[in-house]
Amino acid sequence: MKHHTKRHAFGVEETLHELKHFLPAQAPLKDFVHHNTLHAFQNLPFHQALKQAKTQVGYKGYLPLESYRNLYRDGKIKGVILKNVLEDHFGKAEANHWVVKLLDQKYQETQDSKVGSLRAHWKTDYHFNLDKVVHPFLFRILSAYLDQGISIWSFPVEATGFLEAIKGLQAQSFSSILKGKRALDLLYNPALTLEMLLEILVGNPDTYGWYLFDQQFAHPGWSGMVSVLESQPESLLDSKSICLEDVIKFECLLEIDALDQKFQENWNPIGHRFPYKTDELFENSPFEELDLVLQCWQEAYEWSYYDEVLAGISSVGGIPKSPDAPSFQALFCIDDRECSTRRHLEYIDPECATFGTPGFFNVEFYFQPEFGKFHTKSCPAPVTPKYLIKESANHKKLAKDAHFHQNSHSLLRGWVSAQTLGFWSAVKLVGNILKPSSSALEVSSFKHMDPKGTLTIEYQGLEEGGLQVGFKVEEMADRVEGLLRSIGLLEKFSPLVYLIGHGASSINNTHYAGYDCGACCGRPGSVNARVAAAMANHPKVREILGLRGIEIPEFTQFLGGLHDTTKDEIEYYDVDLLSPENLALHLENKPKFSQALDFNALERSRRFDTLKKNKPLRGIHEAVKKRAFSLFEPRPEYNHATNALCIVSRKSTIKGLFFDRRAFLNSYDYRKDPEGKALAKILGAAAPVCGGINLEYYFSRMDPDKLGAGTKLPHNVMGLIGVANGADGDLRTGLPYQMVEIHDPIRLLMIVEQYPEVVMNVIRANPATYEWIKNYWVHFVVIDPSTKTFLRFKDEGFVNYIPESHIEHLDHLKDKLMSTKENLPVYLIDSL
């Protein structure tokens, strides 16, 4: 049947493989980690990928054309930048011609996606709403099988796989899962293959692949969940084995059964009547004029901001550096939420020095809290640690809330509950609504670890489940050295070096894992901060570090801590281990931190519409804190919204610049890393982590229906693994609209301060990182330290970039800060 050498028929096996690649790869809620939503298209250049995703699956990757035009009218897209973008693409002569198109041309934007068009014929030509019959039951049974603890009667059949479980259910129950004989016979056929089912349903082998894509993309949420669980079954604490192929087989059986019931087995397979060719599904779609127009608008939108940033960096003057060691040093997470915390801290104590580094502080391990039955990963998602850190604490009580107890769902005990607990819930409801306070319902980052407990940091010869409990001294030294070298902190140690991880607190928030530290795999970074500090304080580690050229003075002590980004509070760990001198210093520093956090809360509050601003600083901070435990607050914090930059440089390069909490800041000193070894590590993590966060926000914002989770208000928790709309809906993937509403959807601009040749070698050496840059999933600019000029990555090389913008200089940030809720431009500021 192969007419062309090029064309190849997609086998079922291959289709399944492709499907798993294309389906949303979002783990269960508790393991939510940001990633590039369109990961399946990452092998293509960005704009081509968007085009492909649109024609193939119907994903929207741009704003509506009219929105760009409005942004232009509002001055958010700058004319001069637009001109540059157009000249860059089409040359000076053609640019004018394109300006007209961008601004005035009318385009027809309606285009149906390929996926879904084949199965649409069930409705239009067979006049049968197959999905309406099949989906609710399929979702129900899938959800029942995977349920992690909502249902009281758990799935009654234990089996090795989903289809086996269905068979068991069918065999053991008086109530039949399938109605018709044909479908039942197929279910029991031990040699059942997907091809057999597709032959009945579709008939035409060329069409199988297309049909499967249509079928699975009719409910990408559930299919994606199954596909994720197939590859990482450890995501379910109550483990269930499931694979996508089983689910597809069952769905095909349900479809055959439904069609048999409707048409009595004499219906024509859909592929006979509509012989779609699977390979056409994957064909490249040619670029049209509209695509170019949207691309130019998007680039102009992005560079309108980037240009300001670069102009800002070039206007930073040299600051005379004092020769002494700073008053204290503080390491924060690279996270964009710490961008402002560090700024405030540096203005409150100009003598201090802050650094940014991924919040796992270069120590990777699994963490098992006291009484915990499982351990959780505490490092970036792609890393697989070999170490386990265990907590031992005397007393750790879980706060309980009887309202979640299953008693209230049963008949008689429910009767008692309703008449007793019912009135108690009235009291609680009134209490929480009128005066929100901490309760058993909240997720609090401070509860992740018991500060009074002890951690097994040093290896004592124990192994557990293939993991080494604790680190050996040598291993500790490696990690501390890596941490210090990457940020260039090799000398002039202050008496106190803070390692501040971060986490978040919220209530009534199904996506809570997305609020914590991404570098700690969606957990608070408290354990990492404490472990890393303990390692760096270890005398033997200091000895080894000394041998390796990093002399840490004896009086220097590292102190771990956790910053709760929702409440803006910091908790410090192992303060009792400080020397009396350092303790005195710490007590001096603490108010500085709290003051910085007050200001930080103030800065954040400008985005919160419903918060009254006419209060003193403390009052605003208190109001901000309340959001963390107000049941009715869908936006406890804005998380990574508005993120746009990732700057890998010395602090002095960006000193005094106001980035409006939009930048991931990673400290890096090019002078101490001439070969780019540290840079390679930094970029290897920053591109996928920061880029992934950025793109998840980008796509959830661009297409809240298909790539985002829509508004969170009607969300209904399914099986503790996902959320759906209402009772019968598909699982929703991506971010809820409340998280991304204020996000300006632009890609991440990575700025690296290092010699361009070194950078080029570094990024080319790592193909995974290079793919991000080469295909423009992130923009990339290098600051050449010798000339202080900017080089922009383009067509696998660097080209010069000269910023056009002028940066305003502010004496006091506070004057400007509360003037608007919108994004602020880049300013150079002198003081708070």
Place this chain on the structure above:
Amino acid sequence: MELSAWIQLMIGIPLVGFIVSILVPENQEKILSRVAFYTAGLNLLSVLVFLVFWALAGFEALNLKEFVLYKTEHFEFLVDFFFDRVGAVFVVIGAMLTFLITFYSRYYLHRESGYKRFFNTVLFFYLGFNITVLAGNFETLFIGWEILGLSSFLLVAFYRENYLPTRNAIKVFSIYRIGDVGLILAMWASHHLWHENITFLKLNNAELVSEHLAGHSGIGMFIALMLLLAAAAKSAQFPFSSWLPRAMEGPTPSSAIFYGSLSVHLGVFLLMRTFPFWENQLFVRILIGLMGLVTAIVSTMIARVQTSVKTQIGYASLTQIGIMFIEVAAGLEALALIHFAGNAFLRTYQLLVSPSVVSYLIREQFYGFVPKSKVQKSGFINRLTTSFYVWSLKEWNLDRFINQVVFRPLKTLGHKMDFLTYKSVLLYFVPSYLIGLTLLLIGYNLPPQIHSWLPLVFAFIALLMVLKSFTERKSARLSWTMLLMNHFWMVLAIAENENFSGEEIAMYLSGVIFFGISGLVVISWMKNNIGQSGLFEYHGYIRRFPFLGFLFLLSTLGLMGFPLSPTFIGEDLLFSHIHEDQYVLAFFAALAFVMEGIAAVRIFSRLFLGNKRQEPEVTLGDSLSARFNLNGTYSEVFKKSTFKNSI
């Protein structure tokens, strides 16, 4: 001042609040939420103050004869209010929960598209709730009942551009409407039993009731059963249970207040309110108890297999409502009232904190996980438990059951009329109608045997029209016209039955004609301007034509006899002309009335809801400012109502 006059305040405050909230512009979030908040708060306060005085007066049942809406020699439409222990509990709980929910939603719904719509509907619901629980007779109660049905529809379909919410909203509305048959027929029969608009106060008079029921036990039983039907549908009792979980499509607070607490308990209220009437009918009491028992058992099983939080809470709540039915049947009014209050609070709270379940239960699992040990059971027991599991997972096929028993036969009947087109309708039915009408007017002599059949035949034709309209898919215009014609045939049928005065007919038809024509104009406009008239799928034109959609909604309501058009009273009038022994005619008329509502709402939904149309795109807010950008230039109305409608 007389104590009973206070009752007016409890209706008046929500009414004023509702009207004010309609007048507030869309983008004034703060004012909107304040209006709702103060309406509920003020009402709560007034109720609490009133309770003090009421207590001082010794908890005496109060009746307030408000005003006569319409009166002929033999008919009176009286708006009447009544306040007693049952009403007091419902009013207080309703005020408290609405107050809390409005406060909650003020932040929760911030920036949500349809912020105004939400508060409008909640206040409308609250108004309906208060009218219902304070009603002093069936007519007044029915006004509230209808408002509740409509506001439920609007809140389930809050995300009106999505398919599932729209579909489920129609489902909820349809079941509610089935319940309405019960209420209408109960009203009809009680007219004949009492020969007046019986007030609930009089119903409390045991002697009077037993005196009237003596010798009329058949009609007494009929009324009781119809009341039970109405109560069962409203409270999602067996076999109507499946609508409840499907109603959880709106924002969480609206699900909490409606389907967790207030709305779903109104069936219990209706039974308590009419308790003196069926108190001595043992059969009815047993039936109510059994219904409650079956509901409780079935829904607790379904709750046990649910894997989604909200549906689980829904079924758990239902279990308790089943028990409340038993309590009411057993005459344990006080217990049922306490049970209601506790259950309402419990479920509201559980629904409101339902998103927290993820982190909470996962934490419990993390620290306390015990792998399930499979208990080895004997073959048969094992088989039985598995079967119960599967049955419960299938919700005992209740959804399919209602479909097959109620809607499938009606659809089949409707499809029998598939040969009709818009033109042939004009061709066949208009002339034949005119002939019928002329014959009636000039007076003619038909043999009485034939004559006695005429009302039935005409009513059946009317019913067929509605069913045809219900199944029509090709043309919205045809569907709508059939609905209009239904009313005319029904009038003819009743006029053949008994002397239906010109004034009464005018009363009935004025609403039909006015709203029928306005609806027809909307449909024709859409057909001419956007070539849209089919009902094959959901079109979702609401975003493009919000004002038109609103107009059409009003027309729909008017045509189906919502308490907004004179037809509402007309319906009641019409029933008063059906004789006591004409059960079939009454049944036809009631069924036509019910299906009319379902068909009309279906047309509205298919034209305006359930689909996110791509064409004119509103940009998502690029900042927090209340600024919006629109594609093209549409009217100011459009701008206002589409603000932030992008989700």
